[in-house]
Amino acid sequence: MRSVAMLDLRGEYKIFREEIRAAVEHVLESQQFIGGPAVAELEDAIRARYGVGYAIAISNGTDALLCALMALSIGQGDEVILPSFTFFATAGAVWRVGAKPVFVDIDPRTFNFDPERVSEAVTPRTRAIIPVHLFGQCADMDAINATAKGHGLKVIEDAAQAIGATYNGRFAGKLGDVACLSFYPTKNLGGFGEGGMILTDDGEFATVARQLRNHGESQRYHHDRVGGNFRLDTMKAAILLVKLRHLEEFTRRRQHNAARYDELLNGSSVTTPYVAYGHQPVYHQYSILSDRRDELISFLRDRSVATGVYYPVGLHRQRCFASLGYGPGSLPITEQSCSRIVSLPCHPMLGEDDVRYVASCIREFERTEQRPSGSGHRPSAPFRSRL
Ligand SMILES: Cc1ncc(COP(=O)(O)O)c(C=O)c1O
Structure with missing residues (x-):
């Protein structure tokens, strides 16, 4: 009997095995495992491909959401509107910064945010909206951005499942103030281990997010804010660069x-x-x-x-x-x-x-x-x- 799996990562690996082995060998020879040219190259490649101003490689998609919320100074007393029909990380990140997740219902056809419900959920405490581009289809971003603009809210796209998806000709990741990607191995751009990225056109936000990624350091051993270790390993970046080509x-x-x-x-x-x-x-x-x-x-x-x-x-x-x-x-x-x-x-x-x-x-x-x-x-x- 034929057998059909949900994924065939071994089959995919056969296609780019040699390219990946060469990339890994290169990192091994350099003995540089944190930062380095591969991380910067991956950031540049994704920034250029999706037309965003800044790309910040992050340890995983969950940390990307957490770091984005931290960089926007969202926390205690704030509310963030998000769908309930999503992976746990979307809400977990909101909770972990001390803000209140406000769940709203979805459009039954697309499984994405129902923009009307979003606008009904706005209160004076709302600081941000997180549309999730579920299953790889973008949320109704024009309506969501209009609500955000009307109330002075930030829009954080959870684009973990949607790298390369487009909405009216624009890429996911370019549709709000900030976007978060995941390179979890089962994702469309799946790494060899955990991985993620933050995308934005906002230079000030990018500077803060970069600092937060590295314990809030503004310069070596000088900490302007409390961040975390949200760095992406060099080896993973080198492998992702190969997979990005495919x-x-x-x-x-x-x-x-x-x-x-x-x-x-x-x-x-x-x-x-x-x-x-x-x-x-x-x-x-x-x-x-x-x-x-x-x-x-x-x-x-x-x-x-x-x-x-x-x-x-x-x-x-x-x-x-x-x-x-x-x-x-x-x-x-x-x-x-x-x-x-x-x-x-x-x-x-x-x-x-x-x-x-x-x-x-x-x-x-x-x-x-x-x-x-x-x-x-x-x-x-x-x-x-x-x-
Ligand atoms: C919608 C959504 N948000 C966030 C994440 C978190 O990404 P990661 O698993 O890389 O932490 C995922 C991935 O599982 C996801 O599907």
């Missing part, structure tokens, strides 16, 4: 796979991703909705097709945020999405036969629900594990 091709492959799924699942009972007008997503995930999500997952698992659930529980319902008082049903679209969403394999190494196989399994699953009642068919039967 990113556009890999993104095209993801987009191609997504387009094939769109065609093959057209008219089926699952809801395929909605691409809003003017958006070009990079399909960090290809996420569909199904009323029988859990049955579909086990049906696919029995046919050796891996899936992922991003995310099974909204952040507003996490125990650590219970004191914020969001009860069940407080963000209904988020909660419905948590119970209906499932991501299909869409990675760059997927072949046409893999995509066809996954789609045909979903079609087969669908036929199990279309059998007329009274035919003797028991709905649960096809979902028992196969021999």
Whole structure:
């Protein structure tokens, strides 16, 4: 039986193994493991590619968010508006600087911020908005920026899943005041270990963020502020530079796979991703909705097709945020999405036969629900594990 995984990092590695070995060898020969030319080159390459003024390499995407909030002096007594339907780091960073996360609901079609809910959530304590470009599609940034401008708020893009995505022809990372990227190994630009980056056009902010990255040092052993060790290792930067050369091709492959799924699942009972007008997503995930999500997952698992659930529980319902008082049903679209969403394999190494196989399994699953009642068919039967 064919087997389809959510990712094929070993397969990807084969493509650039020699380039990576050369880059690693170069760092080993230099014996410089912190800072150095590779970090500066990676910052320059990303800055130039996405047309931003400043790029600051950071230890990981979570630290990038934390460092950005610190550089904006957001803390105790401040509120930050963000979606609940996102990875934990978005809210964790807000909490860790002492600010209050204010969760708002999403657009059911894009899974991104509902701009109307965002503007309703603004209070005199609000300092910033964090739109998350979930699954690689940008949030509705014009509406969010308009709200921010009207109230003097900062916009921090959480672009961890969206490197290379565009919105009205502009890149993710160039759409707010500050943006944060993640190079976690499963991300579209995945490193060999943890990694992240802050992007901005604001020179003053960039200077502060650079200092915070290095314990708030303005010059050696002189600390203007308290920061952290948010540095990206030289070795990781050198490897990311190699992978960056292949990113556009890999993104095209993801987009191609997504387009094939769109065609093959057209008219089926699952809801395929909605691409809003003017958006070009990079399909960090290809996420569909199904009323029988859990049955579909086990049906696919029995046919050796891996899936992922991003995310099974909204952040507003996490125990650590219970004191914020969001009860069940407080963000209904988020909660419905948590119970209906499932991501299909869409990675760059997927072949046409893999995509066809996954789609045909979903079609087969669908036929199990279309059998007329009274035919003797028991709905649960096809979902028992196969021999
Ligand atoms: C939306 C989002 N924000 C932030 C992060 C945090 O990035 P990292 O895992 O590099 O700390 C991630 C990655 O997992 C993410 O998906």
